[in-house]
Amino acid sequence: MLGFALRRAALAVAVGLAVSAIAFLLLRVSGDLAATLAGEEASAAEIERIRGLYGLDRPVIVQYGEWLLRSLRGDLGRSLFYPESVAKLILDRLPNTATLATLGLAVALLLSIPLGVVAALFRNTWIDRLALALAVLGQAMPSFWFALLLIFFFGITLGWLPVSGTEGLANFVLPALALGWFSTPVLMRLTRAGMVEVLAADYIRTAHAKGLPVRTVLVKHALRNAVAPVVALASVQFGNMLSGSVVIETVFALQGIGYLAWESISRRDFPVVQGILLVVALFYVVLTLVADLLNAWLDPRIRSG
Known part of the structure; x- marks a missing residue:
């Protein structure tokens, strides 16, 4: 397990470096940042002044190296x-x-795991069709x-829960349901x-033949093996x-940072957009690593392979 974890961690570091380069280059390939920052009415001299002020006149590899070193320091x-600094803006909105x-x-x-288990247990019945419906x-409803x-x-109608703000946990109930x-x-x-695939396996029939309780067979033997792909997908969904x-x-x-990203794009606040891209992408990398380790713990065949 340790060797598997180290290999996955090394891969995560490599992916993180690639992601940082992509996050840095995306804004550079979208156009001339100096001209965008200076505005449509700016003269050529003003654009060049902005280019020098933000270091945009240096080679891209040098700009990326300095930005990466600064990012590693936060x-x-x-x-x-x-x-404010980009890091403080993101940290303030991230919670x-x-x-x-x-x-969410x-x-x-x-909702999904109980519904999926019940649909598999009552396959091709009205319960299964209701769950699929x-x-x-x-997915059809925006x-x-x-x-x-x-x-x-x-x-509004029942007045049970607040519909805006972040004063308490109750403010997150409706947004979490929607998300x-x-x-x-x-x-x-x-x-x-x-679950449909696992329930048809030989070892499940053997477990039933041994007289194990139905709950033990479902939870310990069936669900544990069926849930491994769900763990991987859940990390991506997160x-x-x-x-x-x-x-x-x-x-x-x-x-939150989603709304901050929309504000920054509309205001052409490129350092904030770049910082959010990096932070969110690194979250993806870390979550994928955690999902790989969880799957390896749930299914020994993954780490042996």
Whole structure:
């Protein structure tokens, strides 16, 4: 297990360096940053002054090396719009997005795994078809529309939950439901497919023949083997929630990094956009590493392979 973990960690470091280079180069290939920062009415002399001020007149490899060294020290530069550093802006907004993504993933798993198991146990019955219908409905309904429905029923009509702000955990209930609902269908279908395959395996029939309790067979033998792909996909879904929650954050007025990214793009605040790209991409790398290690722990065949 240690050797597997070290190999995966080395691969994660290599991917992290590649991701940092891509995050740095994306803004460079999108156009002349100096001309964009100077504005449409700027003269050639002003553009050159901006280019020298921000070091954009030096070779790209030199710019990347200096930026990478600063990033490793936690210095992601300063915002062009806010009077704060990029790192402080992201750190201030990150807890809201992390809370929303964590609760959203919890909602998705709490809904998808039981539904997938039940659908597999009652395969080709009305229960299975109902679960699949819910999955189709979940993916067909846009997340912002579902969010608006939640606001209307639970926030305005019933008045049970707040619909904006970040004052307490109750403010995250409706956003987490809206965010988690969209990830539920794919996780549910994967759980169902895994359970259907595992329940037909010989070792499950052997476990039943030994007289083991049904609950033990389902949880210890079937679900543990069927859930490995779900763990890998859940880590990707968590990364999607971290980076793609801008719509939900906007609808519920949550000041997270998704909304900060949208603000920065609209204001051409390139250092903030670059910093968010790097942070979110590194989250993906770390989450993928954690998922690989969890899968290896759940299924010894992965680490032996």
